[in-house]
Amino acid sequence: MTHSQESDETLASTTPAAPAPENATAAENAPETVSEAPAEGTTAATPVPGPSAVPAPSPSPAAPSPAAFAARPKAPAAAPVAAPAAPxxxxxxxxxxxxxxxxxEDGHVFLLLDGEEFPVGQYPGASKDEALSYFVRKFDDxxxxxxxxxxxxxxxxxTTDMNKTVAHLREQLGERTSVGDVNAALARLSALEENIKALGAAERASHDAARSVELAAREAIVAEAETIAAGDPTTIQWKxxxxxxxxxxxxxxxxxKSGMRLGRATEEGLWKxxxxxxxVFDRHRRAYFSQLDNNNAVAKTAKESLIEAAEELxxxxxxxxxxxxxRRLMDQWKSSPRASRKDDDALWARFRGAQDKFFAARQLAxxxxxxEFGANLLxxxxxxxxxxxxxPIKDLNATKKALQSIRDRWEEAGKVPRNDMxxxxxxxxxxxxxxxxxxxxxxRRSDPEAKARTSSAxxxxxxxxxGLKDDLAKAEKAGDxxxxxxxxxxxxxxxxxxxxIQKAAADFS
Structure with missing residues (x-):
């Protein structure tokens, strides 16, 4: 018995009594042992694998998240592709x-390709149509x-795994284990390769654009931080x-955490x-507030000294x-440096409190x-x-005498209230x-010396x-x-x- 006949008997012993219906799927119709395309010169039976699993589409990656402070367009997310239900x-x-x-008749099936025949396998114990249908369904898969x-x-x-999928499908078609229009399928794969290449280029362009946006946003963060750090410490609003x-x-x-990766070197450079x-900003802030604390301490010391003097008074x-x-202490207070607002308000309250205490006591006094002086006022x-x-004065001497009496009694009366003084x-x-x-x-009227002085004048x-009249006449005559x-x-x-003088002389007459 030849090797081929032994194989045929073995296959016959494992062939199911009746073949599966033609309208079942290829996996359902597959017998437990089916002879695939043997190596040239042999018909050894090999196990037939089930139809290749359809690779599930890879999940679309999330669109890059830009920095929260800047409105940045997101890279377009690919529309999800739903895997079709198994037909x-x-x-x-x-x-x-x-x-x-x-x-x-014995179940051997051949592929017709470019005028040549290629054995693809054997489906023993079934009709020719059933055997052919089985390998056609494999091609349909x-x-x-x-x-x-x-x-x-x-x-x-x-496009992450698309090229790998194309290569796998080409490999399946090249194994010659199915029956169908191989050239048309290969042409579709070639077209797919071009489309995948174009899609990959678009993906890279989109990725590059999104990365540019992310990079600009990250650089904007750094640039603003550098601008703040470069500010004049004396004018910065620190809060x-x-x-x-x-x-x-x-x-x-x-x-x-959630933005697009920019590359380690780029991210490290920006982070530095x-x-x-x-x-720099923190160093300037610490130095500024340290100096401010020193100034505040000096101001507090100066004003506490003024407060002590005010409280003693x-x-x-x-x-x-x-x-x-x-009044002197108030002038010194105004010229003193200011402490912090909180400290200055507290110091001023103490200083003003001492003043108020003094002036309230003076007001009571x-x-x-x-x-007490109200009676004196009357x-x-x-x-x-x-x-x-x-x-009006009629008798000067009598008036002077009466006024002197009033003055004496005025002095005896004493002080009057301050507001009436x-x-x-x-x-x-x-x-x-x-x-x-x-x-x-x-x-003036009765002074003889004054009369004499007036007459001489x-x-x-x-x-x-x-004399002046003579001088005037001469000057006019001379035309000077x-x-x-x-x-x-x-x-x-x-x-x-x-x-x-004439009027004064008239008063003495």
Whole structure:
């Protein structure tokens, strides 16, 4: 018995009693042992594997997440490709199948390709149609994978494993273990390769664009941090800037966590710049607030010294002197450096409290004096009324005597309330000035020396005026305009003096 006959008997012993229906799937129709395409010169039976599993589409990666602080477009996410439900194997079109293969009575099946026949396997114990249909369905399984790949390409799914799938399908077609239009399937695979190449280029362009956006966003974080760190420490608003720097750090962490990867070298370079900016900013902030604390301590020391002096004065009853000291302390307070707002407010409250204590005590003392001096005020107001009755003056000597009596009683009356002091003093002063003016007028009229001085002045002035008139006449005659102007000015002044002296002389007559 030949090797081939032994194989045939073995296969016959394992062939099912009846072949599976033609409309079942290839996996359901497969017998437990089927002879595939043997090596040339042998018909050894080999196990027939089930149809190749259709590779599930790879999940689309999430679109890159940009830094939270900047609005950045996301890379377009590929539309998910739903894996089609496993189709029920249709009935094989035997007339169409005959174009690409044939079966023999013993179940051997051959592939017709480019005018040549290639053995693909054997399906013993079945009819020729059933054997041919089995290997056609295997080809249909390959086409189903091709179709699924075409759908993924059309849906622009990620191309990660597409080229590997094409290579696997080419390998399956090259094994010659199925019956169908191999050339058409290979042409579809070639077209797929071109489409996958184009899709891959688009993916890379999209990835590059998304990476550019992510890189720009990350650089914007770094640039803003560097700008803040480069600010003048004396003008920076530390509270606002510190909050913004912390916010930028949170943006950075979020970008690192969920943003697109930029490459280790790029990310490390950006991080070094960002970390350096934060370090500089923190150093400037610590230095600024350290200096501020020193200034605050100096200001507090200076103002606490002023407060001690103010608190010592608070119990003083030397009202006038102490009030002047408080004015001096207030001037020093205004010229002192400011402490922090909280400390300055607390220090000012203590300083003002000492002042208030002193002035409240002085006010109480003044109120007590005002109450005590109220009776004196009534006496002096009556004396003012009595003094005003002396006007107008009729008898100067009698008026002077009466005024002196009023003055004596005025001094005996004592002090009046502070708020009334100026008013009552002014009332008596008015009468005193009127009496003094009358007395001076009377003296001027009766003074013999004054009369003599007035007469001598009149004589001298009249002689001077006569001389000036002669000078004026000569200047006019000579036509000397400068001398005319000078003589005219001098003559007008002397004549005015003469008029005043003549009036004074009339008062003595």
């Amino acid at each position: 029920v194997a249709p009935a094989v079109d035997l007339a169409e199948a005959a174009k690409f293969g044939r079966a023999e 390959i086409l189903a994978q091709v179709t699924l790949l075409e759908q993924r390409v059309e849906a622009k799914a990620p 606002v800037s510190s909050a913004r720097m912390n916010e930028l750090f949170e943006f950075w962490k979020q970008a690192q 710049r960002f970390r350096s900016a934060r370090t 608070a119990a003083s009853t030397e009202w006038g002197w102490a009030a002047g000291e408080y 003044n109120d007590a004096l005002d109450e 006496v002096k107001e009556a004396l003012i009324t009595e003094a005003e009755a002396l006007l 100026q008013r009552v003093e002014a009332g008596l002063r008015k009468v005193e000035e009127a009496v003094r003016a009358a007395d001076e007028d009377n003296w 009149l004589n001298q002035l009249e002689a001077t005026i006569a 305009a400068r001398k005319v102007a000078k003589a005219t000015e001098a003559l007008a002044a002397r004549e005015l003096w003469l008029e005043q």
